[in-house]
Amino acid sequence: MTAADAGTDGGLDFVVHDAREVVVGTGDEGLRRTVDGAVAVVDGRVAAVGASDEVCRAYPPENAHESIDATGKTVVPGFVDAHTHACFAGDRSDEFVAKLRGASYQELLAQGGGILRTVRAVREASTDRLTADLLAHLDVALAHGTTTVEVKSGYGLDVETELRMLRAIAEADDHHPVDVVPTFMGAHAVPRGTTGDDYVDAVVADQLPAVADQGIARFCDVFCDEGAFTPDQSRRVLEAGLDHGLTPKVHAEELAHTGGARLAAEVGAASADHLLHATDDDVAALVAADVVPVLLPGTAFSLGGDYADARAMLDAGAPVALATDFNPNCFSRAMPFAMTLACVGMRLTPGEALVAATAHAARALDLDDGRGTLREGAPADLAVVDAPSHVYLAYDLDVNRVETVVTGGEVVRRD
Numbered sequence: 455m456t457a458a459d460a461g462t463d464g465g466l467d468f469v470v471h472d473a474r475e476v477v478v479g480t481g482d483e484g485l486r487r488t489v490d491g492a493v494a495v496v497d498g499r500v501a502a503v504g505a506s507d508e509v510c511r512a513y514p515p516e517n518a519h520e521s522i523d524a525t526g527k528t529v530v531p532g533f534v535d536a537h538t539h540a541c542f543a544g545d546r547s548d549e550f551v552a553k554l555r556g557a558s559y560q561e562l563l564a565q566g567g568g569i570l571r572t573v574r575a576v577r578e579a580s581t582d583r584l585t586a587d588l589l590a591h592l593d594v595a596l597a598h599g600t601t602t603v604e605v606k607s608g609y610g611l612d613v614e615t616e617l618r619m620l621r622a623i624a625e626a627d628d629h630h631p632v633d634v635v636p637t638f639m640g641a642h643a644v645p646r647g648t649t650g651d652d653y654v655d656a657v658v659a660d661q662l663p664a665v666a667d668q669g670i671a672r673f674c675d676v677f678c679d680e681g682a683f684t685p686d687q688s689r690r691v692l693e694a695g696l697d698h699g700l701t702p703k704v705h706a707e708e709l710a711h712t713g714g715a716r717l718a719a720e721v722g723a724a725s726a727d728h729l730l731h732a733t734d735d736d737v738a739a740l741v742a743a744d745v746v747p748v749l750l751p752g753t754a755f756s757l758g759g760d761y762a763d764a765r766a767m768l769d770a771g772a773p774v775a776l777a778t779d780f781n782p783n784c785f786s787r788a789m790p791f792a793m794t795l796a797c798v799g800m801r802l803t804p805g806e807a808l809v810a811a812t813a814h815a816a817r818a819l820d821l822d823d824g825r826g827t828l829r830e831g832a833p834a835d836l837a838v839v840d841a842p843s844h845v846y847l848a849y850d851l852d853v854n855r856v857e858t859v860v861t862g863g864e865v866v867r868r869d
C-alpha cells in the first residue's frame with residue numbers, strides 16, 4: 455500500500471502528530487529521536503515515523519480512524535516489562551513491616567513466609583480470583599505505559615496449581631490490551647517437606663510435561679540461588695524445559711554468587727535476571743552467548759540493598775534490560791519508577807533506562823517483531839507522555855506522566 459492509498463481508503467488507523475519528541479528506538483547515540491515528530495499507523499503497525507509535516511502530508515490525520523495532537527508532548531514505545539510475578543494471591547504487607555524491623559528475606563522464608571506463604575494463598579484462591587487480580591494489576595501497568603508484560607507461574611509448586619496459574623495468565627491475556635508473555639516457573643522455591651532434588655524430579659517428570667501438553671508457556675525459569683536451587687538442579691529443569699520447547703530464563707546471582715549466570719550462558723537462556731553478584735567473567739559469558747541481562751532495581755530498592763552493576767554490563771556491550779519484578783515482595787508495576795531507580799541507583803542515563811525498558815526488554819522476551827521501538831513495521835504500541843522529553847519519565851518522582859496508551863494502533867487507555 456502506498457502512503458496516498460493509506461490516507462484515502464480508510465486503512466489509516468492512527469496518527470499522533472506535532473510531538474515535541476518522538477523516541478523511535480536505539481541509535482548510535484543510544485537513543486534515536488525525532489523532534490517535532492509524528493507516527494502514522496496502518497493495520498496496527500508503524501507505517502511512518504519522522505518529521506511531523508512530512509508524515510502528516512503522506513498520512514493526513516483527518517483521514518485516520520483516530521488522531522492525537524501531541525504538541526509539547528513526548529511519544530515513546532510502549533514499555534516491555536520483562537520480569538514479573540504478577541499472578542498471585544494473599545497479602546504480605548506485614549512482611550514489609552517485619553523487614554523494616556530487621557528481618558531478612560531468607561529469615562522470613564525460613565519461617566514459612568515469603569514465597570511459601572504466597573504459595574498457600576494461591577493454592578486456596580480460585581482461578582477466577584487469580585485472573586481478576588491479575589487483570590487489575592495489568593490495568594495499573596497499562597496506565598503507566600506498559601504494553602507487553604511477562605508473567606511467571608511459580609506460586610503453585612504442584613501440577614494442578616501451576617496449570618491453574620498459567621490458565622489465569624492466558625485468560626488475562628485474552629481479556630486485556632496488554633500483551634502477556636507466559637513463563638512456567640515451577641522451580642521457584644522448594645516446597646516444605648521435600649528436598650530440592652526430589653522436587654526437581656517432580657518438576658521434570660510431572661509439571662513440565664503437563665505444561666507443555668497445554669501449550670501455555672513460552673519460557674521456563676528457575677530460581678538458581680542460595681536457599682533455592684543449585685546450578686545442577688537448575689540445569690536439569692532448564693534442559694528438560696528445552697526438550698519441551700520452552701526457552702530458558704534464569705534468576706541468577708541475586709542473593710549470592712552460585713553460578714546461575716554461567717548456567718544461563720551455557721543453556722542459551724533468553725535472559726539472566728537480577729545479577730547483583732555477577733562477576734566480570736559472568737558478564738563476558740552472557741555477552742558471548744547473547745543472553746540479555748535483566749536488572750530489577752525495584753527489588754534491590756525494596757530490600758534496601760545494593761544495585762546490580764549496570765554500568766559494567768553496558769561497558770561490556772551487554773543489552774541491559776529493566777523490569778519491575780512486580781511481586782508481593784516488590785510491589786511496583788510502573789516501569790517509569792524502575793527507570794527512576796535505574797538512573798538514581800545504577801547511574802543509567804534516562805535514555806539508557808528507556809532503551810532498557812523497551813527495545814532491550816523485548817530482546818529478553820525473544821520478541822523480534824520490532825516491539826520496544828517505533829521503527830517502521832513495528833507493532834504500534836506506544837505511550838504519549840505529558841512532558842517535553844523522555845527525561846521526565848525518570849525525573850518526575852510523583853506524577854504519572856503517561857497520558858495515553860496505544861496498542862496495535864488503537865487507543866486503549868486515556869488519562
Ligand SMILES: [Zn+2]
Nearest residue numbers: 537539705779
Ligand atoms: Zn523474579
